[in-house]
Amino acid sequence: MAGLSPSDTSCEIFMLVDRALANATFHPFWLDRRDAPSPEAPLIGRTEADLLIVGGGFTGLWAAIIAKESNPSQEIALIEAENIACGASGRPGAIVSTSVMHGLHNAVRVFPKDIAMLETLGQANIAGFLDTLDRHGIDCDAEWNGELTVAVGTANLPTLREEYELQQRHGHDVVLLGPEETRRELASPLFEGGLWAKKNSGTLHPAKLAWGLKRAALALGVRIYEHTPLRALTDDGDTVTAETRDGKVRARRVLLATNAFAAGHDHIKRRVAMVRDRILMTQPLTDEQMGRIGWRNRQGVYDTRTQLNYMRLTKDNRILFGGRLGYFYGSPRDPRLDRTPAPYGRLAEAFFRTFPQLDDVEFTHAWSGPIGLTTRMAVHFQTYHGGKVVYAGGYSGFGVSASRFGADIGLAKLTGSQRPELDCDFARTMPGTIPPEPFRYLGARITMYALDTAEAKGGWRNLWLKLVGKLGFPLS
Ligand SMILES: Cc1cc2nc3c(=O)[nH]c(=O)nc-3n(C[C@H](O)[C@H](O)[C@H](O)COP(=O)(O)OP(=O)(O)OC[C@H]3O[C@@H](n4cnc5c(N)ncnc54)[C@H](O)[C@@H]3O)c2cc1C
Numbered sequence: 001m002a003g004l005s006p007s008d009t010s011c012e013i014f015m016l017v018d019r020a021l022a023n024a025t026f027h028p029f030w031l032d033r034r035d036a037p038s039p040e041a042p043l044i045g046r047t048e049a050d051l052l053i054v055g056g057g058f059t060g061l062w063a064a065i066i067a068k069e070s071n072p073s074q075e076i077a078l079i080e081a082e083n084i085a086c087g088a089s090g091r092p093g094a095i096v097s098t099s100v101m102h103g104l105h106n107a108v109r110v111f112p113k114d115i116a117m118l119e120t121l122g123q124a125n126i127a128g129f130l131d132t133l134d135r136h137g138i139d140c141d142a143e144w145n146g147e148l149t150v151a152v153g154t155a156n157l158p159t160l161r162e163e164y165e166l167q168q169r170h171g172h173d174v175v176l177l178g179p180e181e182t183r184r185e186l187a188s189p190l191f192e193g194g195l196w197a198k199k200n201s202g203t204l205h206p207a208k209l210a211w212g213l214k215r216a217a218l219a220l221g222v223r224i225y226e227h228t229p230l231r232a233l234t235d236d237g238d239t240v241t242a243e244t245r246d247g248k249v250r251a252r253r254v255l256l257a258t259n260a261f262a263a264g265h266d267h268i269k270r271r272v273a274m275v276r277d278r279i280l281m282t283q284p285l286t287d288e289q290m291g292r293i294g295w296r297n298r299q300g301v302y303d304t305r306t307q308l309n310y311m312r313l314t315k316d317n318r319i320l321f322g323g324r325l326g327y328f329y330g331s332p333r334d335p336r337l338d339r340t341p342a343p344y345g346r347l348a349e350a351f352f353r354t355f356p357q358l359d360d361v362e363f364t365h366a367w368s369g370p371i372g373l374t375t376r377m378a379v380h381f382q383t384y385h386g387g388k389v390v391y392a393g394g395y396s397g398f399g400v401s402a403s404r405f406g407a408d409i410g411l412a413k414l415t416g417s418q419r420p421e422l423d424c425d426f427a428r429t430m431p432g433t434i435p436p437e438p439f440r441y442l443g444a445r446i447t448m449y450a451l452d453t454a455e456a457k458g459g460w461r462n463l464w465l466k467l468v469g470k471l472g473f474p475l476s
Helices: 010-021 058-070 104-110 112-135 157-169 179-185 206-220 287-293 341-354 402-414 439-457 460-470
Strands: 045-054 076-079 147-152 174-177 191-197 223-225 230-235 240-244 247-256 273-282 300-303 310-313 319-322 363-373 380-384 389-393
Touching (some): 010 341, 010 363, 045 058, 058 076, 058 206, 058 389, 058 402, 076 247, 104 112, 104 157, 112 206, 112 402, 147 157, 147 179, 174 179, 179 191, 206 223, 247 402, 273 439, 319 341, 341 363, 380 402, 389 402
Parallel strands (some): 045 076, 045 247, 076 223, 247 389
Antiparallel strands (some): 147 191, 174 191, 230 240, 273 319, 310 319, 380 389
8 A cells, every 4th residue: 555645635635534434334333233232121110229320331330240249138229321331331442541540640630649549449440340350251352451652743752751750650560662662563653652551451342341240230139220311319318219210219329320421410510521522443454454553562542642542453453543522512412413424534534644554444433422521530429418329420531440440439438438548539529610501612612622723733722721721621
């Protein structure tokens, strides 16, 4: 293949993008499987439970398993508005990390006092994650080949070195790569350096994970009701009653695992904004096409662009390429709203500029998913109804493994456990509030425009991103 050259004009790129997207279906690749389990019946009528979990993504499923395994005699019900994994959990890039706080750098930014504890908890979380997969025989195509952060251009090389030194100080197994070494790992003319964190991180198939967790929870005796949206919660004193579309659950404790949907209490949205992030999936690459990019070590990859892109391989050698944020007024939950081709075209353009040698590759799937964004950029916990209801969520796009940690800490808060980590800032404090609509919409739109153009045009865009940074979001 001749491939694109850096001098290729926009017109040539647009034609390429149009051709590559022509046959793409707007549906998550992960959920497009014949072996998807059929949904559990909805709740019709009244029931009772010791613990009610609202939300059937990773957080809810992990919570169901952890709670049932720690006390098998308790009655646990899980209600899900639609299908298991219909939210973020069936839609991510699914690059898995040991960090439970969106990376070490972010953990140091938000919780400098808690670092030693967070590092220990991150390791324990991955150990518990692997142990559950093993005990319940969950096959989710996991590959533990590490995470590679690649510098696009030379401007971010100092940041990469700082991150390397930080990770080394905390005993992580990391390697700093020069431009040639980086391109030997993954061939792109854009990459000028890389940082490869080798241990306890990698990639997996998120829907297979969610469905495996569902199977495990059912086998343990958890009652799962799908197509059962929570409508309202009423405090009855010693218990809480959850009203659903066709029934009611009276429960002693409720865990709200509703992440970006922020459902369960009106106040959750004050600290959680739903943005959508978009992903493209290619057809399986041939051995010859794979030869053009290398990627023999198959790491999960993030780049350092202001509008970040992430990429990974699937088991059958497709490339998943993600990272194009969008915001919809009022955060509607229906993903069909995001089936307009234009934003995916911009993402495809970034793909071909990253891998110009793959100009004969087509995309089979394009989709978006909801990200629960907070100023903390990581999970937090909100408590309601005198401690009988806890919300755990807001992973800010980094929750495939951290959701197990979020479930665990959320349950510990709910049961009034004396575990020492509950005294740490990350468990006690809240992220900042985010302005309501219409300011949220306006702010999000300006921010996304600034993110897109900051690298090329700078000026007011950098100032705006710094201002948003002052609100707590580390974007610039
Ligand atoms: C495009 C994209 C890419 C991502 N990439 C990565 C990545 O590479 N690595 C990583 O670590 N993380 C990634 N993430 C983040 C990760 O997917 C999430 O943090 C994680 O899946 C959150 O799980 P959850 O269970 O908390 O939320 P969800 O999976 O969103 O589950 C919440 C559930 O609550 C249900 N619900 C909402 N309201 C109600 C109601 N009223 N009644 C009943 N149920 C309700 C929803 O239907 C939903 O199923 C990505 C996310 C997206 C969207």
